[in-house]
Amino acid sequence: MNFTEKSHEAVAGIRGKIFYAVxxxxxxxxxxxxxxxxxxxxxxxxxxxxxxxxxxxxxxxxEENAPECACEFFHAGHEHxxxxxxxxxxxxxxxxxxxxxxxxxxxxxxxTRAETTIEGLSAAFELADRNACVIxxxxxxxxxxxxxxxRAVERFMEANFPDCKRYTDTxxxxxxxxFIVKFGG
Ligand SMILES: C[S@@+](CC[C@H](N)C(=O)[O-])C[C@H]1O[C@@H](n2cnc3c(N)ncnc32)[C@H](O)[C@@H]1O
Numbered sequence: 001m002n003f004t005e006k007s008h009e010a011v012a013g014i015r016g017k018i019f020y021a022v023x024x025x026x027x028x029x030x031x032x033x034x035x036x037x038x039x040x041x042x043x044x045x046x047x048x049x050x051x052x053x054x055x056x057x058x059x060x061x062x063e064e065n066a067p068e069c070a071c072e073f074f075h076a077g078h079e080h081x082x083x084x085x086x087x088x089x090x091x092x093x094x095x096x097x098x099x100x101x102x103x104x105x106x107x108x109x110x111x112t113r114a115e116t117t118i119e120g121l122s123a124a125f126e127l128a129d130r131n132a133c134v135i136x137x138x139x140x141x142x143x144x145x146x147x148x149x150x151r152a153v154e155r156f157m158e159a160n161f162p163d164c165k166r167y168t169d170t171x172x173x174x175x176x177x178x179f180i181v182k183f184g185g
Contacts, residue, residue: 003178004099006167007136008034010180011095017132017184018094019043022085024078024120025112028104029058031097036066045071046085048078051110054103078120085127094133096124100149101140108143114152121156132184142174150177157181 011018011034019042021035026047035045045062049055055073062071074084078098085093098120102111124135137157139150154177157164161181169175 001167001169003138003167003176004030006178007031007097007099007138007180010136010165010182011035011097011134012038013182014094014132014134014184016040020089020093020129021045021095022081022093022097022124022127023047023058024081024096024098024124025049025100026058026073027054027099029054029061031099032058032071033061033065035095035097036062036069036071039069041068043070044089045069046074046089047071048074048076048081048084049103050075050077051103051106053106077116078123079116081120082123082127090127092129093124093127094129096128096133096135098124098135098137100138100153101143101146111143111145112149113145114149117149118152118156121153125160128183130183133182135179135181137179137181139177139179141176153179 018039023032026049100112102108165180168177
């Protein structure tokens with residue numbers, strides 16, 4: 001299963017309703033570029049990452065491939081999302097990507113962590129537009145800390161959104177696991 005395609009497909013399901021989008025872990029910028037390609041032209045994209053290298057890579061990718069996209073980058077953890085996103089976007093965000101783990105091709109130790117991921121997800125639930133929003137969370141289990149982060153996300157989802165859709169390879173205990181939460185019709 002291609003988890004990136006699956007998460008893009010879920011977000012594309014609310015095409016036409018995406019005015020504010022957030023990539024909570026912008027990394028190499030692929031999810032951000034996808035969001036830019038399907039957002040409304042008047043929309044705005046907000047991207048977070050703790051690594052300057054990720055911000056630089058993604059900025060370049062967006063500038064080269066979606067120069068028309070209004071995009072703001074925060075060199076900060078997604079756990080600070082609520083303080084950093086403009087007040088007028090609160091309750092009006094239509095899509096969030098949380099593609100967890102580490103930046104491919106860089107230091108695997110700089111990966112997302114259970115505690116800050118749950119803070120970021122809690123903020124996303126508060127900031128989501130309840131009439132139209134998809135929250136995509138892709139967990140990787142095989143690296144150090146990955147399984148405990150996955151378990152924390154699973155507990156969070158079961159407590160807050162038991163009806164969320166889940167995708168994984170059930171034959172492989174270490175397969176990534178994708179959670180898709182959808183608000184609105
Ligand atoms: C798997 S990559 C993201 C891939 C990316 N969405 C893409 O399309 O290429 C995970 C990213 O999360 C970043 N990260 C780690 N901790 C973070 C945090 N607390 N807040 C935001 N980003 C974080 C890492 O630096 C890394 O770039």
